[in-house]
Amino acid sequence: MSNSEKSLHPIRPLRFYVAIVSSLLLLTAVSVVIHLLELGVWSSVLTIVVASVQALIVVLFSMGLRYEKGFTMIFVAGSFLFLIFFVALTLADVVTRGDMFNKEHRNYKIKTPVKPMGQGTEHHSGEKKSHESREH
């Protein structure tokens, strides 16, 4: 039995890697075309879909996840699953807020204007002093 069959990362023909790199480059071109077509919201959705396909190619074939052991898969699938939870729950929140900000006259102050960093630093140093004096 040759080593290439035993190893987790067997030697593959050159055209396997050429196929990967050319499909990745082709998909990059596809996403540029989608962007230039200016399909509005669909542009964003489709370019993310194309990026996901590229990501799948990289993870499964370039990185060889397809040939990994099941135990490794548990960790990768686990982190991916929690990423999905994170994104899905965030989206479920922010997308369904509706016009709450308009109704409340935006008094949540998320849209704070830029403030130079110098302002308010005196306040912080004062706070620190009072904190120190409390300790003594």
Add this chain to the structure above:
Amino acid sequence: MSDISISERHVGHHWDTAEQEESAARLGMWIFIGQEFLFFGTLFVAYIIFRVFYPEMFHEASEHLSWKLGALNTVFLILSSFSMVLAIRSAQTNKLKNIGRYLWITFLFALAFLVVKGFEYDAKIVHGLLPSKWFTAAGHEPTLHLFFGMYFAFTGLHALHVIVGMGLILWLIRKANRGQLYPGYHTPLEMVSLYWHTVELIWIFLFPCLYFVG
């Protein structure tokens, strides 16, 4: 032929076999990569929140970015990953001199990526788009600084990963020149390759998110 070199190679005393050693290294690397997904995931979540809140602002911000430079950088990273797998293939097929050559090509593509990024950063800073107290750009949208805060956090962390990867590639080149990578043992090459693909992977998502907004 390669079986001989695998059994001759010195395996760490806490491992039974070279295969066991390699598969443990792989598992550790994949756990690290899973952590990287989650780490960059937090930034993507911040991106989603801001984008849902301020779609008009994102539209304005995208006019400050050149998708051509972003696409060029995508091509650079894809090609650098390609030469990385060719370096592994050279190690597997016992073409030892080619390992260093392909690694240098990978390094140069990474450098080209950083040079393009540097030009982009320079243009942003000149236009007063650097966040915090340096932000002087006057846009129509009062929240424009949020996008560029994210832009610099995202691309800066990614560029940091690229720089670390370049250091690792130089380390591999030294190993290759000393003949420490060969068909029976090239685990460091495989691990850095996994890391490098992760860097590529993150950029694949960053590219449409930052450059294809309009």
